[in-house]
Amino acid sequence: MTFHYLESAADPRVADYTQLTDVHLRKRREPAEGMYIAESSKVLRRALEAGHRPRSFFLAEKWLDDLGDVFGLYPEVPVYIGRAALLEEITGFHLHRGAMAAMQRPAPLGLAELLSGARRIAVLEDIVDHTNVGAIFRSAAALEVDAVLVSPRCGDPLYRRSVRVSMGTVFQVPWARLENWPGDLVLLQEHGFTVAALELTADAVDLDGLAARNPEKLALVLGTEGAGISADTLSAVDLTVKIPMKAGVDSLNVAAASAVAFWELRPRG
Numbered sequence: 286m287t288f289h290y291l292e293s294a295a296d297p298r299v300a301d302y303t304q305l306t307d308v309h310l311r312k313r314r315e316p317a318e319g320m321y322i323a324e325s326s327k328v329l330r331r332a333l334e335a336g337h338r339p340r341s342f343f344l345a346e347k348w349l350d351d352l353g354d355v356f357g358l359y360p361e362v363p364v365y366i367g368r369a370a371l372l373e374e375i376t377g378f379h380l381h382r383g384a385m386a387a388m389q390r391p392a393p394l395g396l397a398e399l400l401s402g403a404r405r406i407a408v409l410e411d412i413v414d415h416t417n418v419g420a421i422f423r424s425a426a427a428l429e430v431d432a433v434l435v436s437p438r439c440g441d442p443l444y445r446r447s448v449r450v451s452m453g454t455v456f457q458v459p460w461a462r463l464e465n466w467p468g469d470l471v472l473l474q475e476h477g478f479t480v481a482a483l484e485l486t487a488d489a490v491d492l493d494g495l496a497a498r499n500p501e502k503l504a505l506v507l508g509t510e511g512a513g514i515s516a517d518t519l520s521a522v523d524l525t526v527k528i529p530m531k532a533g534v535d536s537l538n539v540a541a542a543s544a545v546a547f548w549e550l551r552p553r554g
Contacts, residue, residue, distance in 0.1 A: 287360070291367035294374040299365050301387035302343050305445060306377035308415075312441055319390045321443040323453075325382035326351055331453030333358075337388045344384035345369050352384055382449075390443060394461045396434075396469075400476050403431035404502055404552045408473075408480075410466070410518055411438045411509035412539060418442055419450030420540035421507065426454035428547035433460040434504075436467075467518040473504045474523070482506040482522040483546055484514045485536065489527040496549045505546055507539055 291299065301320060304310055315321050320340060323332040326348065333339065333355065342356065342364040349356075349366070356364055373379050400406070407430050412418055418440045425433055433442070439462070440447060442455045463469040470480050479500040495503075506522060508514030519525065528537065528545055537545070 287363045289363055289365050291365055291371055291375075294371060296365075298363070299341075299343060299375055301340060302365075302375050302385065304377060308444075312444060315443070316390065316441065321388050321390050321441075321448065322445045323386045323388050324445050324449050326384050328448055328453040329384055329386045330355065331456055332386065332388050332448075335453075335456035337391055337456065340387040340389060341365060342384055342386050343372070345372060345380060348383045394459055396461055396463075396472060399432045399434075399459050399461050400473070400478075405430045405547070405550065406432045406434060406473070406478065406502075406504040407543065407547070408434045408436075408463075408470075408504055408506040409439045410436045410506055410514055412507065413438070413440050414510055415440045415444045415446040416450050417510065417538070417540045418444075419447035419455065421543045422447070422451040422455045422458055422460075424540070424544040424547050426451075426457045428544065429551040430458065430547055433458055434469075435460065435462050437462065437464060438466075467515070467521045470504075470506075470518070470521045476502070478502040478504040479524075480504045480506065480522045481524050481526045482508070482514045482519055483527070483542060484508060484519065484525045485527050486519070486525045489525040492526055492528050492546060492549045495524075495526045499553045501552075503550060503552075505550065507543055507546075510539055 323329045339359055339362045341362060344366060346366050407425050422442060442460055448455055473480055481495060483505060506514060528542060
């Protein structure tokens with residue numbers, strides 16, 4: 286195993302881990318470089334179990350024993366070790382979740398491959414908060430959603446915070462980024478999907494009403510924080526659906542709403 290003890294934050298070998306708190310920089314850099322960051326020992330293990338390949342490991346010395354079995358499986362992958370203060374200087378924050386790994390980003394899935402055999406799909410339109418993206422993926426993994434599609438401006442499911450909040454379930458649920466939005470919704474309809482937008486409109490049907498229909502194939506579109514689903518997308522979907530509210534509350538956070546909708550709309554039979 287190749288252990289390297291770090292002495293300087295300027296060490297070029299750990300460039301993958303620099304400026305991790307600069308969201309705009311990392312959103313551009315990571316896809317362009319074909320990598321992402323798996324943060325915490327648990328998430329790291331789930332990434333490896335999903336078949337993703339590590340570029341390097343990065344941790345404080347006290348976590349070496351905890352991940353000894355992992356390092357033994359990848360003896361060719363460098364393990365960078367440093368004092369807590371030095372690691373914080375490199376990343377921009379205190380590491381308190383164990384190790385990190387820079388991972389090779391898997392090849393994108395084709396839309397036809399992703400839709401094959403799917404009955405329930407979530408479609409995320411311009412959801413920019415990575416916490417919400419990660420939470421939606423976690424609900425999708427738990428509640429029988431077969432795949433997730435994200436619009437061109439949606440947050441990156443493999444951004445560090447998305448991965449962490451999802452508890453690594455972004456590695457379980459197949460996903461793809463659409464290129465033509467909202468035009469690509471036509472492709473879902475051509476594959477037999479009923480496309481429903483979760484949005485409060487005058488003609489929206491109640492969630493339990495759509496659940497009673499039990500569509501064979503259903504794609505549920507979830508809109509961006511605040512503004513909701515765009516007018517162009519609403520004109521492209523088959524129907525709108527709402528969660529009935531009480532006590533004067535008009536909406537839920539998109540991540541909470543997704544969990545309610547995924548549960549109610551899960552396939553029956």
